Amino acid sequence: MSARPPALLTLRGIGKSFFGVRVLDGVDLDVAPGEVHAVVGENGAGKSTLMKIVSGGYAPDTGTIEFAGQPRVFGGPRDAQRAGIGIIHQEFNLLPERTVAENVYLGHEPKRRGLVDRRQMLSRTAELLATIGETDLPAEAVVGRLGVAQQQVVEIAKALALDARLLIMDEPTAALADHEVELLYGLVRRLQQQGIGLLYVSHRLTEVFDLSDRITVLKDGRLVRTMPTADATAEDVVRQMVGRELSSYYPDRAVPADIGAVRLTVRGGGNRKLRDVDLDLRAGEVLGIGGLQGSGRSALARALFGVEPFTSGVVTIDGRPTRLRSPRAATRAGLAYVTEDRKGEGIVGRQSVLDNALLASRAVVPARSGRAARTARVRELLAAVEVRAAGDDQEIRFLSGGNQQKVVLARWLALDPLILLFDEPTRGIDVGAKSAIHDLVRRLARAGAAVLMISSELPELLGMSDRLLVMRDGRVAGELPAGATEEDVLALAVGTVREAAA
């Protein structure tokens, strides 16, 4: 063995099956103190299961876990926590009405004579935050008022308060705006300096390469390779993840002949979150919407789809003024909306794949044309978007994010929508499924649909859009043509340049 310090965590031959399906098979992995070890793989590759095994959520069927030099069998997440393994989930587990300190010490508050010692709790929290360089975050701040990035810091502090020596971070940047990612980088570095080992799960290869010391690629539950990050290239990693070359990341843009008539216009659109929005959306084009979180990107899609309708201004569809007062009205007017919050409002988790794909058809189209034909058509669509499931009666919540998203797409395609609104269509989706969705979006546009696509991932936004609107503070800050750079978008989004005269 090399001169590497003794490993903090050593996994050997970890295997796990659910209902006879092998999701992990003979995985070896180790993490040294102070090391950032990235784990990458498509959804369904076994990353989440592996993380749950390390953090005590599942017991492995085979293999051994050694932590801090001792073999361990975790009876549950609490066992793992007590041993010093913390996990930061994508979705935070914080009490929004309580202070930072109360959250950090939730369940193990420092006591004095049986009562919670608030002063000590505050000072200890402040110390803890100082050790990770977060001196700007007051221990008495109410968590619900903090930004997402700061809430993440609270989650991390919470794990450290339990003396975590290994932190698992599951898609830590998924919820962060681009400028917040930098802050996380700094935090990860400081955790490293403290000798804390990090298992870092992410779809974003940029981060993985920026942060990690080693990369482990999983595919179909097996370990493909563990390599020092310095020796790896992004192309290698992607190839190993998907098992094939991804020749080009984005499909070709529209050529002028593809672009048709104006389908949808908004003039002076406004509501509680939006002001003076003007917008033209043409058949055959993909209109990208950029901007920071909270800039009104999602509010725009939701206003168009009648979720929180415009209260002022005029919307026209194919030249006719139209009021879209509810999602139902919007659906009937030929709109479709793929939401950002897939779990909360995109899928009906405990229903089957088929029921999910039929949902919109059943809700808005009377089944006069024959239910069998409709079901057959939806089955074809599910196959065409290449949903991978055990069967179309499988509950959708057991599918990977990418496959869930494809089912949601099939649901809308069944209605032959003319205008598609996509809000973060590839968030939390693996590389392979991502490019499949990109292709599909482009094919829909080419077939004549008007597409509006919101994305926080700048490369995706720039790669997909024929034209871009950037939002800031509920307004359209400016328009950019295809071929704009990330700097152009960011400048408009944060307002460092004068707005284009619009």
Add this chain to the structure above:
Amino acid sequence: MQLVQRRPLPPQLSRVRAGGLLPLLAILAVLLVLVAVRQPDFLAPASLMSFLGRSAPIILLAAGQYFVIVSGEFDLSVGSLVTAQVVVAARLIDSDPSRTWPVVLVLLAGGVLVGLVNGLITTRLRVPSFITTLGMFLILVGAVYLWSDGAPKGGLSEEFRRFGRRAFEDVPVLGRIPYALVVLLVLATLAVLLMRSDFGRILVAVGDNARTAALSGARVARTRTIAFMLSGLAAAVAAILIGGYSGVSFQAGAGLEFGAITAVVLGGVALGGGRGSVAGAMLGALTLELLFTLMNFYGVSGALRPTVQGAIILFAVAVSTRRSTSR
């Protein structure tokens, strides 16, 4: 839009659906064996038919309650609705056979109307259904007492009562088929068909995730309101059968709402909505009735019924929560 056609996903496997009801069918079988051991006569066709006829009201109420529960709500008003309907029917008919059919229609319409009010208050005024229907329960109890000055008045006609207590006699093999059983079979079939229709699938989707359903174009408030109306309708039919079988009293529907909820939960339907079948709910009701019959045969005091019901509810919910979170 032309998308490449691929091999479709494997179609539905029926075993998955039937699998959900297997534990319940097993319990039912065990209870039947226990009953048969104690009282072999019970399994004679005629007595079995009578048992099914007697169980018809609670099975119908369970089906009605199922619609509401699977959509994510509760209906606590059905018990007092049954009482109110029986008392109202007696006073309106006042032993005059010619009024039978008009009053039957009034009862059915009244049940639907109470459901409509429950539904509108819950969905439009956003009062939790637990409270809405609890309020309705109290309003109906009070209104019936007020309207009848504390004692049931009038009487049911024989024409009215036959639904609940007469049967097709001298049927080959089966012996007798109670009218109530015929009503049950027809309505149960309709309920199963309804749950296979677009409305039924949307109802379950609304109970599972109302946000997603709304964003897919479903009319969530309307769907839930219809569920309450179906529950009211089921209560009206149950009232007609119960009035016929056991006559007029202020106790006619007492406790039936909990009986129905217990049955639904026992039938594998998740409280909070989104999971379970109407067939399961009705089988749950049948199981519950058989259990009470068994307790009766074994000489267990009838006073224990609420206790048993309470224990079943707690146990069934605990099991179903465990099942749905264990993965």
